[in-house]
Amino acid sequence: MATTKTSNPSKRRRVKAFRNSEASKEGITPLTEKYWYRRHNLFSKYDQGIQMDEEGWFSVTPEEIAIKHAERCTEHQVVIDAFCGVGGNAIQFARKGCHVIAIDIDPAKVAMAMNNAKVYGVEEYIDFRVGDFFKLAPSLKGDVVFLSPPWGGPSYKDIQIFPLELLKPADGYTLFKVARGITSNIIMFLPRNINLEQVRELCLLSSPPLKLEVEPNYVQNHHKGYTLYFRSQVAASPRFSSDSSGRTMIEEASRKESSRRSDLSNEDRRSDLSDEEGTTDSSSGGMNVGTKAGVVLGVIAAACVVVFKVFVFRKL
Numbered sequence: 001m002a003t004t005k006t007s008n009p010s011k012r013r014r015v016k017a018f019r020n021s022e023a024s025k026e027g028i029t030p031l032t033e034k035y036w037y038r039r040h041n042l043f044s045k046y047d048q049g050i051q052m053d054e055e056g057w058f059s060v061t062p063e064e065i066a067i068k069h070a071e072r073c074t075e076h077q078v079v080i081d082a083f084c085g086v087g088g089n090a091i092q093f094a095r096k097g098c099h100v101i102a103i104d105i106d107p108a109k110v111a112m113a114m115n116n117a118k119v120y121g122v123e124e125y126i127d128f129r130v131g132d133f134f135k136l137a138p139s140l141k142g143d144v145v146f147l148s149p150p151w152g153g154p155s156y157k158d159i160q161i162f163p164l165e166l167l168k169p170a171d172g173y174t175l176f177k178v179a180r181g182i183t184s185n186i187i188m189f190l191p192r193n194i195n196l197e198q199v200r201e202l203c204l205l206s207s208p209p210l211k212l213e214v215e216p217n218y219v220q221n222h223h224k225g226y227t228l229y230f231r232s233q234v235a236a237s238p239r240f241s242s243d244s245s246g247r248t249m250i251e252e253a254s255r256k257e258s259s260r261r262s263d264l265s266n267e268d269r270r271s272d273l274s275d276e277e278g279t280t281d282s283s284s285g286g287m288n289v290g291t292k293a294g295v296v297l298g299v300i301a302a303a304c305v306v307v308f309k310v311f312v313f314r315k316l
C-alpha cells in the first residue's frame with residue numbers, strides 16, 4: 001500500500017489515528033472519513049447493520065432532512081424515489097406509510113438499500129428496482145416523484161453557483177420534464193449552491209406554471225442543500241404554495257409584514273392593529289367571533305347560576 005509522507009506533525013498524527021481507527025477497519029477512505037464521523041446523523045440506526053459504499057457516504061440524505069421530505073407526503077401515497085442510492089430517503093417515505101418505488105441504476109446500491117430498509121423494518125413497503133429512471137419513467141405511475149440525482153461528487157461545492165445543467169446523469173430541465181410526465185408533485189433535493197433563478201424557471205415549463213416552495217435544509221446549523229416542492233396550482237395546499245417568483249408564501253408574508261411594520265409609526269400601528277382586532281363579519285353587527293362566543297358563554301354561565309340558586313333555595 002502506498003504511504004504518504006507528511007512533514008506536518010499534526011497531520012501525521014491524524015493520518016496515524018485514522019489508520020488505527022474503527023473507520024479504517026470499516027473500509028472508510030480519506031474521502032468518506034468525514035461522513036463516517038457523522039454516520040448517526042445519516043442513519044440513526046447505523047450501528048444496527050447499515051451498509052454504505054463511497055458514493056453512498058457522500059450522497060445519502062441526512063436522516064433529519066429525509067424525514068422532512070417524507071412529512072410532505074401522506075400515508076398510502078405512491079412515491080417514486082428515482083435515484084434511491086443506499087435508501088436514505090426511501091426508508092423515511094416508507095416509515096411515513098407511503099408505498100415507495102425505489103430505483104437505482106447501480107445493483108450494489110439497490111442491494112444496500114434493501115439491507116438498510118430491513119434495518120428499519122420497512123422493506124415490505126418498498127418496491128426496489130434496478131434500472132435507469134429515464135427508461136423506466138414512461139411506465140411508472142405515482143403520486144409523488146422524488147429526485148435526488150448525483151451532483152457530480154463532493155466537488156460540486158467548488159463552483160460558486162451550481163447550474164442545473166451540471167446535474168447528472170441529465171441536466172435539471174430534462175430531469176424535471178421526465179418527472180413531470182408522471183405527476184406535477186415533484187420534490188427535488190439539490191445542492192446548497194444551486195442556481196435558484198434557474199430553479200424558478202422550472203415552474204414555467206408547465207402550463208399553467210407549477211407552484212414552488214423552496215426549503216433550505218440544515219443539519220446542526222450547517223446548510224446542506226435546498227429542497228424544492230413543486231405542485232400544480234389547482235391542488236396546491238397552503239404549505240406548498242408560492243408566488244410566481246418562487247418565494248414561498250410564508251417567506252413573502254413575513255417579508256411584507258416586517259416591511260409593513262417598519263413603515264408604520266407607533267400611532268399608525270396602534271390604529272392598524274385595532275382595525276384588525278375589529279375585523280367584522282357583516283352579520284355580527286360589529287362583533288367579532290371571539291367576542292360573540294364570550295357573550296354566549298357568559299349568558300350560559302349566568303343561567304346556570306340562576307338555576308343553581310333556585311334549586312338551593314327550594315331545598316331550604
Ligand code: MGP
Nearest residue numbers: 058059060061062148149150151152153154223224225
Ligand atoms: P457535502 O457538501 O459533501 O458535505 O454534502 P458538507 O458537510 O455539507 O460539506 P462541508 O465541506 O461543508 O463540510 C452535504 C450533503 O449533500 C450530503 O450529506 C448529501 O446529503 C448531499 N449530497 C452531496 N453530494 C455530493 C450529493 C450528490 O451527489 N447527490 C445527492 N443526491 N446528494 C448529495
Ligand code: SAH
Nearest residue numbers: 059060061083085086087088089105132133
Ligand atoms: N437519496 C439517496 C442518494 C441518491 S445519490 C439516499 O438518500 O441514499 C444518486 C444515485 O443516483 C446514485 O446512487 C446513483 O447510482 C443513482 N443513479 C445515477 N444515474 C441513475 C439513473 N439513470 N437512474 C437511476 N439511478 C441513477
